[in-house]
Amino acid sequence: MLRIENLSAWYGEAQVLREVSLEVAAGEVVTLVGRNGAGKSTLLRSVMGLHPGQRGTVSFADRDVTKLPAYKRARLGLGWVPDDRGAYATLTVTENLTLPPRVGPDPWPLERVYEAFPALYSRRDSAATMLSGGEQQMLALARVLRMGARLLLCDEPTEGLSPLLVQQVGDLLREAKQHGVTVLLVEQNLHFATGVADRHYLLAEGRIAEAMDNSEVRSRERELLAYLGI
Amino acid sequence: MSGFLQNTFNGLVGGAFYALLALGLAVIFGMLRVVNFAHGAFYMLGAFGAYVLLAEAGVPFWAALVIMPLALGLLGMVLERAVIHRLTRLDPLYNFLLTFGLTLILQDLVKSRYGVQSSPYATPAELSGTVDFGLFDFPTYRVFILGFTVLLCVAVWWVLGRTRVGMVVRAATERPELTRAFGIDVGRWVTPVFGFGIALAGLAGVLAAPMRAVNPLMGADLIIVVFAVVVIGGLGSIFGSVAAGFGIGLIQAWGEAYLSDFPIVSQTVVFVVMAAVLLWRPAGLFGREEAPA
Numbered sequence: 376m377l378r379i380e381n382l383s384a385w386y387g388e389a390q391v392l393r394e395v396s397l398e399v400a401a402g403e404v405v406t407l408v409g410r411n412g413a414g415k416s417t418l419l420r421s422v423m424g425l426h427p428g429q430r431g432t433v434s435f436a437d438r439d440v441t442k443l444p445a446y447k448r449a450r451l452g453l454g455w456v457p458d459d460r461g462a463y464a465t466l467t468v469t470e471n472l473t474l475p476p477r478v479g480p481d482p483w484p485l486e487r488v489y490e491a492f493p494a495l496y497s498r499r500d501s502a503a504t505m506l507s508g509g510e511q512q513m514l515a516l517a518r519v520l521r522m523g524a525r526l527l528l529c530d531e532p533t534e535g536l537s538p539l540l541v542q543q544v545g546d547l548l549r550e551a552k553q554h555g556v557t558v559l560l561v562e563q564n565l566h567f568a569t570g571v572a573d574r575h576y577l578l579a580e581g582r583i584a585e586a587m588d589n590s591e592v593r594s595r596e597r598e599l600l601a602y603l604g605i
Numbered sequence: 606m607s608g609f610l611q612n613t614f615n616g617l618v619g620g621a622f623y624a625l626l627a628l629g630l631a632v633i634f635g636m637l638r639v640v641n642f643a644h645g646a647f648y649m650l651g652a653f654g655a656y657v658l659l660a661e662a663g664v665p666f667w668a669a670l671v672i673m674p675l676a677l678g679l680l681g682m683v684l685e686r687a688v689i690h691r692l693t694r695l696d697p698l699y700n701f702l703l704t705f706g707l708t709l710i711l712q713d714l715v716k717s718r719y720g721v722q723s724s725p726y727a728t729p730a731e732l733s734g735t736v737d738f739g740l741f742d743f744p745t746y747r748v749f750i751l752g753f754t755v756l757l758c759v760a761v762w763w764v765l766g767r768t769r770v771g772m773v774v775r776a777a778t779e780r781p782e783l784t785r786a787f788g789i790d791v792g793r794w795v796t797p798v799f800g801f802g803i804a805l806a807g808l809a810g811v812l813a814a815p816m817r818a819v820n821p822l823m824g825a826d827l828i829i830v831v832f833a834v835v836v837i838g839g840l841g842s843i844f845g846s847v848a849a850g851f852g853i854g855l856i857q858a859w860g861e862a863y864l865s866d867f868p869i870v871s872q873t874v875v876f877v878v879m880a881a882v883l884l885w886r887p888a889g890l891f892g893r894e895e896a897p898a
Contacts, residue, residue, distance in 0.1 A: 423786050427694075449788035461783050465775045465843075474776050475787035522788070 376401040376557045377422065377526055382431030383581075384417050391417045393581040395431070399526075404548060404558040406568040409578035410603055415561040416458060418578070419528045422559070423455045424448045435526065452479050454524025458531050458561075460511040461518075462503035468495055471503045471514055472521050479523025481554060488517045491547075509540040516547055520556075527551065527558045533567050545571050563603060565596055607740035612862040613855065618747045620854020621754035625809040626827070627834045627846035628761065629802030635778030635841035636791070636798050638697055639689060642704040644831065645824030646711040647677050647803050651810020652819045653715055656726050666729040666815070673811045674804040681803025682796050690795065708825070715821040723818035732815075750812055757808075758847050765843060774798060778841060830857075833879045839892020849890060853878070 377399040384392040391414045399405045407415045420426040422433055424445035433441050440448050449455070463471055472488060472495075489496035492513050498506055503514060512532055519527055529548075533541045541564070548558055548571045562568040568575060569589045577585040577599075592599065626644060633641050654673040658664035664672065684707070692699045728746045735742040765771035777784045777791045777798075785791050810824075817823060834853050838845030853875055860871035882890060 425782060425786060444790075445782075445785040446788050446790045449786055455783075455786040457783065457786075461780070461786075463776050463779050463783075465779050466772060470772050470776075474772060474784070475789070478788055518787075 376403070376436060377559060378432075378434040379418075379422065380432040380434075382418070382421060382429065382433065384414070384421050384426055384430075385428040386417075387428075391581050392421065392429070395578075395581070395583055397576055397583060397586075399557055399559050401557055402552060402555050403574065404552050404560060404572040406560045406562045406572045406575045407578050408562060408565065408568065408575055408599070408603065409584075413578045414581040415578055416530050419455070419530050419559065419561060422448075423453060423528055425455075449522075449524075450476065450478050452523070452525035454519030454522055454527045456515045456519055456527060456529040456532055458534065460508075460515045462506065462511045462514060464502055464504040466503055467500050468503050468506065468514060469499045472518050475518060475522045477521075477523050479525050482523030483517070483521045485521065488521050492517055509536050512536060512540065512544065513547075516544065520547075520551060525556060527556060527560075529558060529560045531561050531563065533562065533564050541567055565592060565599060565603075569593055608862070610738075611741045611743065612858050614741075614743055614747070614751070616855035616858030617851060618751050618854070619858055620851035621750055622809050622813060622827070622850075623831055623834045623854055624758060624847045624850030625754060625805050625812075626831045627838060627850045628758070628843065629805035630831065630835050631838070631841055631843050631846035632774065632778060632798050633802040634835070635843070636774070636781060636795055637685075637689070637693055637700075638781075639693065639700045639704070639799075640697060640832075641802070642701055642828065643707040643711065644704075644802075644806050645826075645828030646708040647681065647806040647824070648810040648813070648827060649715070649821060649824035650677055650711060651807035652726070652814040652817070652823060653719070653724075653810070653821070654807070655811045655814045656724050656819045659726065660724075666811070669814075670808070670811050674808040677807030678800040678804030682800035685796050685799040689799070690792075712821045712825065719821070721821060723820040726814040726819050728815040746815055750816075753812070762844075762847075775843070778843065830875055833875050836889055837879050837882045839889030842889060842891040845889055845891025 380396050382392055382395040383390060395418060407418060409415050417426055421429045424440070424443060432439060435448065435451055435453060438451070440451065466474065469485070472485060489499070494510050495514060495517060498510065503511065506514060516532065532544050536544065545567060552558065560568070560572060569592050572589070575587045575592055576583050577587065626648060630641060630644050633639055651673045654676065655666065655669035658669050658672065659666070688703060689700055692703055732746040732749050734745050736745050736748050765775055773789055773794060777789065777794055781791050813823070830853070834849045835846055837853065838849030856874055856878060860874040864871040864874070
C-alpha cells in the first residue's frame, strides 16, 4: 500500500531523514518509534507531501506520488492525523468533520461518526478548539475515517491522553484495520504500539535502525524505553 | 447627548471604511500570508476610477460602485497570478516589498496623469441632504455608507459562515497547509480570494470618493491606520478585522471630539491602542498564535 524508497529530507542545511526505505502492506498497522528529533514526524509529513525539502520516492497503492501536492495525495486516500490534532478554531465540530472531501470507497457517514463519538455529537456546533484534548484527538481520527482515507498517517495520537482515551484510540485503530484501513503510526507508547500494530520500525538519527515485530518489542521493552528516554 | 450620538455615528462611518479595507487585508493575509501594502493604492484607484469614469465618460456613481470593484478585483487576480504567487514560497518580506513597490508604481501612474491635487466628486443626487434622527441631523450619504457597509459585512459573514465555500475559505485562511492535507486545492482559492480582497478595497474607494478628497495619496494616508486595525483585530481574523475597524473608527471620532485640546493624543490614540493590545494579547483581540500547519 505504501512504499518509501531512499527518502531523505532537510530543514534548511540540516538533514533530518537519511535514505529511509520502508513498506506498509494493505491492512497493516505499522509504527515508527524513535527519540524526539529522530525524524518521525518529518517522515509522515514527507509522505503526506507537506515537507518541501526532500529527495527519494513515495509510492501509494502502486502509484508514484512523489511529485503530487498534498491535496492530490489526500484525494487518493491518504489521511493525516497531525500531532497537534489539527482542529480548526473557526470551524464547528461538524464543519471540521465535513471539510475534507470523501475520497475512499468506505467513508463513514456523519451519523456513524456521531454514533461512535457521542461526545462530538453533543458538541457538534461548538468551535473545535473548545473540545478537550481527548475529544480533539477523536475528532482528528473521526475526520480521516469520514473522508474514507485508506492510509492513516497518525502522529502520536495518544500523546497526553488518559488511559481510558488511549484505549479508545486503540479500539478505533483496530476497528479501522478490520475494515482494511492501513495505518502508519508514530508512537512512543510501546505498550499501546504492540497492542495495535503488526510491525515496528525504530528510527534513529534519520535512519531506519531496526525493524521489529511485536514479540521483539515486548522482550526488549526495558531496553527500548531506556533508549527512548521514557 | 446629541453631540455624542453624532460623534458616534461619525465614528461608525469612518470605521466602515476601515472595516472594508481590513476585511480584505485579513482574508488575503490569512490565505496567502501576504501583507498587502498595495491595499491602500487599490482603495485610491477605486476612488480615482469613479472620478475618471464620471469626469471623462459620464458614468454615474451607482455604475462605478459596480464597475470599479469588478475591474480592480480582476486586476488583483491578474497581479496575484503574474507576480505575487511567484514569491509566496519565499520569506513574506519579499511580497511585502513587492506590494510596497506596486503601491509606488500605482500612485505615480495616477500622479503623472492627474497631478497631486485633490479632485472633487459630487455626492449622488439621490443621497444628498440630511436625515433627521430627532436629536440630530446626519448627511444622507453617510447614513447610506453605514447601512451599505453593515449589509455588506453581514453578507460576507453569511457567505463565510453558512456556505461550503465560506467553510473552505475559513479553513484555508486559518491553516492553509493543513487544509491542503485534507484534499482541498487551496491554490485554486487563492486567486479569487485575493481578487475579492482587492475588490473590497476598490469598493471602499468608490464609497469614499464623494466624502473624501480624491487624490493619489489618499490610500497611503489610510493604510497605516488600517494595518493597525488588522493587528488589533488579529492578523488573519475575519471577524476581528471588522470589529476592530468599527471600534477604531469610534475611538478616533471620540478622540477627535473630546481630546481636540490634545492633538497629539487624538492623532496617536489608534497606535496607543495597538501597542496596548499587543502587550496584552500579542496575536490581537481575535487572533490566535500561529498554528504549526
